[in-house]
Amino acid sequence: MAVDARAVSSTPAATRPRRERDQELLVWPDLVFIEFIAATVFLLLFVILSTLLDAPLLNQANLDITPNPSKAAWYLVALQELLLHMHPALGGVIAPTFALIIIGAFPYVDRSNEGQGAWFSTENAIKITLFSAAFASILTVALILYDQGRHVNVVTSIAQEFDKDWRWPGKLSAFQNVRAIQTGWEWSIPVPESAQLGPGEHDGELNWPDDFTHVPMPFNGTSGPDWMRWGPPSFLPGWLQALYWYDLNMNTPAFVVELFIPVAVMVTLPVIMILMLMRLGWVKNIRDGSIGIFTGMMTVYFILTIIGAGFRGAGQDLVLPWDVPHID
Amino acid sequence: MAVSEQPPGPGVAGWLSDKLFNNYIWRSIFRSGYPNTPRNQMLVVATNVFLHLHPTRLHKTHVRITHTYCLGGLTFFFFLVLTVTGVMLMFYYVPAADRAFQDVAALETNIRFGMLMRNLHRWMAHGMVISVFLHMMRVFYTGSYKPPREFNWLVGVILLTLTLALSFTGYLLPWDQLSIWAVTVGMNMAGTVPVMGEQSRFILLGGFEVGDAALIRFYTLHVIGLPLLAAIFMAVHFWRIRRDGGLARPL
Numbered sequence: 001m002a003v004d005a006r007a008v009s010s011t012p013a014a015t016r017p018r019r020e021r022d023q024e025l026l027v028w029p030d031l032v033f034i035e036f037i038a039a040t041v042f043l044l045l046f047v048i049l050s051t052l053l054d055a056p057l058l059n060q061a062n063l064d065i066t067p068n069p070s071k072a073a074w075y076l077v078a079l080q081e082l083l084l085h086m087h088p089a090l091g092g093v094i095a096p097t098f099a100l101i102i103i104g105a106f107p108y109v110d111r112s113n114e115g116q117g118a119w120f121s122t123e124n125a126i127k128i129t130l131f132s133a134a135f136a137s138i139l140t141v142a143l144i145l146y147d148q149g150r151h152v153n154v155v156t157s158i159a160q161e162f163d164k165d166w167r168w169p170g171k172l173s174a175f176q177n178v179r180a181i182q183t184g185w186e187w188s189i190p191v192p193e194s195a196q197l198g199p200g201e202h203d204g205e206l207n208w209p210d211d212f213t214h215v216p217m218p219f220n221g222t223s224g225p226d227w228m229r230w231g232p233p234s235f236l237p238g239w240l241q242a243l244y245w246y247d248l249n250m251n252t253p254a255f256v257v258e259l260f261i262p263v264a265v266m267v268t269l270p271v272i273m274i275l276m277l278m279r280l281g282w283v284k285n286i287r288d289g290s291i292g293i294f295t296g297m298m299t300v301y302f303i304l305t306i307i308g309a310g311f312r313g314a315g316q317d318l319v320l321p322w323d324v325p326h327i328d
Numbered sequence: 329m330a331v332s333e334q335p336p337g338p339g340v341a342g343w344l345s346d347k348l349f350n351n352y353i354w355r356s357i358f359r360s361g362y363p364n365t366p367r368n369q370m371l372v373v374a375t376n377v378f379l380h381l382h383p384t385r386l387h388k389t390h391v392r393i394t395h396t397y398c399l400g401g402l403t404f405f406f407f408l409v410l411t412v413t414g415v416m417l418m419f420y421y422v423p424a425a426d427r428a429f430q431d432v433a434a435l436e437t438n439i440r441f442g443m444l445m446r447n448l449h450r451w452m453a454h455g456m457v458i459s460v461f462l463h464m465m466r467v468f469y470t471g472s473y474k475p476p477r478e479f480n481w482l483v484g485v486i487l488l489t490l491t492l493a494l495s496f497t498g499y500l501l502p503w504d505q506l507s508i509w510a511v512t513v514g515m516n517m518a519g520t521v522p523v524m525g526e527q528s529r530f531i532l533l534g535g536f537e538v539g540d541a542a543l544i545r546f547y548t549l550h551v552i553g554l555p556l557l558a559a560i561f562m563a564v565h566f567w568r569i570r571r572d573g574g575l576a577r578p579l
Contacts, residue, residue: 023387024385024386024388025385025386025387025390025391026366026369026370026373026384026385027369027382027383027384027385027386028363028369028370028372028373028379029363029369030386031382031386031390031391032373032379034391034398035398035401035405038398038405039401039402039405042402042405042406042455043405046409046448046451046455047448049447049451050447050448050451051444053447053451054436054447055443055446055447055450055451056506057433057502057506058505059504059505060429060503060504061429061503061504061538062508063508063512063537063538063539065505066509067505067509070509070510070512070513071509071510072510072513072514073499074454075457075492075495076492076496076514076517079517080513080517083517087520088516088517088520089520089521089522089525092516092517092518092520093520093521093525094522100485100489103464103485104481104482104485106468106473106481107473107474107477107478107481107482108478110473110474111474112474113474113475113476114474115471115474116470116471116472116474116477116576116577116578116579117470117471117576118470118471118577119394119469119470120469121470121471121578129469287471291468291469294468298465327505327506
């Protein structure tokens with residue numbers, strides 16, 4: 001039985017007309033020599049670099065002495081930077097995993113085969129790239145300046161230059177950094193005492209954050225009104241009962257600060273950027289949108305790496321590069 | 329198979345090249361003659377196991393440096409050099425917590441060219457991470473992930489993570505303060521994986537903190553596990569470039 005061998009090759013490639021012989025070059029020598037030269041040049045460059053610059057070797061590993069700051073390898077510093085601003089599972093695992101999934105998904109979303117094989121082939125590609133790079137870097141830097149770490153704040157530092165005892169006014173303290181929403185921001189709303197079911201004070205008002213730290217989740221077995229008090233499902237085998245969220249209370253302020261706000265920021269800002277680009281009339285197809293998203297992601301990674309590697313000193317405080325302590 | 333039918337050129341050079349490239353031993357190794365005719369130039373690519381990653385002919389836009397900046401090829405080249413320097417380092421390195429640091433320090437003082445090998449290995453590892461990133465950006469901004477190359481883009485993303493994993497596992501091996509704390513930080517991130525974070529951290533470290541068990545695990549992954557995996561995906565990656573019609577170029 002004769003089988004057409006071309007049947008196994010994918011169709012889109014086959015639609016291209018056969019190229020002319022006069023547009024062709026021989027791989028030997030035209031490509032092989034370029035590869036050889038590139039390899040030789042880079043090997044030489046690295047040999048020269050290696051004779052000039054020694055790889056670092058600090059003191060022998062010792063888990064009893066923690067260097068401050070202790071940093072991850074430079075390509076993971078971006079994730080370490082994220083950890084400062086959100087729940088560790090979100091910054092260290094979930095967000096990067098989603099980033100990789102999004103990167104991998106580009107060809108499955110952007111399915112047209114037009115504009116391939118040429119740099120910035122769509123009409124506005126370069127404009128979109130520059131815009132999204134600028135948008136992402138400005139907002140990343142702004143967000144880090146807002147939530148720069150546990151101990152420092154730009155506004156505080158500037159204000160205390162003029163008045164040493166300056167403190168954030170209570171009502172505005174949420175703007176100090178994102179963590180302050182959980183710890184430094186107090187307000188209350190009056191409620192009927194009978195509606196207060198949680199373990200906190202039943203004083204006729206709901207106080208943020210104290211009254212919101214143990215919000216009973218439905219069916220958590222221990223707190224809340226009687227109808228919520230379900231025991232662990234006894235009909236299930238023991239190991240499945242262990243998975244049941246028994247006794248689960250939600251720390252709402254922590255949830256808002258560590259998960260809700262970061263996720264909202266990471267989802268909303270790219271959407272806003274794409275909407276702005278569409279409003280500008282630059283994004284005309286999925287390829288244009290992909291360029292914006294990809295550029296934004298690469299830029300955020302780049303900026304986070306620079307800040308994490310060059311601007312984080314002892315205690316992961318934000319400092320200038322020459323103030324980052326030298327570890328040995 | 330193909331044997332050069334070229335008559336020897338005039339003069340001493342012609343005689344010499346005829347003796348060198350048209351003898352029985354040369355032909356037993358290379359089959360084709362010296363690649364100085366189009367026929368032999370195609371044969372040398374088609375009949376050589378290493379060169380046949382390439383097609384025999386390609387479109388003239390593909391040799392323009394600004395089209396690819398050689399980034400994918402350089403990444404592969406770095407991988408090869410890293411394999412060679414890595415094997416050399418393995419001769420002197422024992423992955424045990426009480427020896428590793430001394431072994432690495434000895435490269436600097438006791439072993440001729442030891443420091444050069446270690447420096448090359450380290451700087452080129454950084455270079456490979458950078459070139460992988462740049463290669464990804466090149467492929468993206470030239471739209472080369474578009475059909476029919478969707479799957480090869482995916483293989484590339486896998487290779488990116490494998491490169492990072494290779495670099496990360498190698499980071500621990502010098503067993504100095506830099507390595508152990510960088511890996512501790514990284515492993516604490518792994519410990520936050522939802523649902524099975526502690527377990528995955530324990531599996532990677534072979535314990536609760538970075539110690540002997542972690543060192544041997546990272547070493548094994550670094551010198552054999554991940555390189556094998558990367559080699560398999562690279563084979564797929566290169567094969568698919570050919571299968572999907574070579575480098576992307578405008579339709």
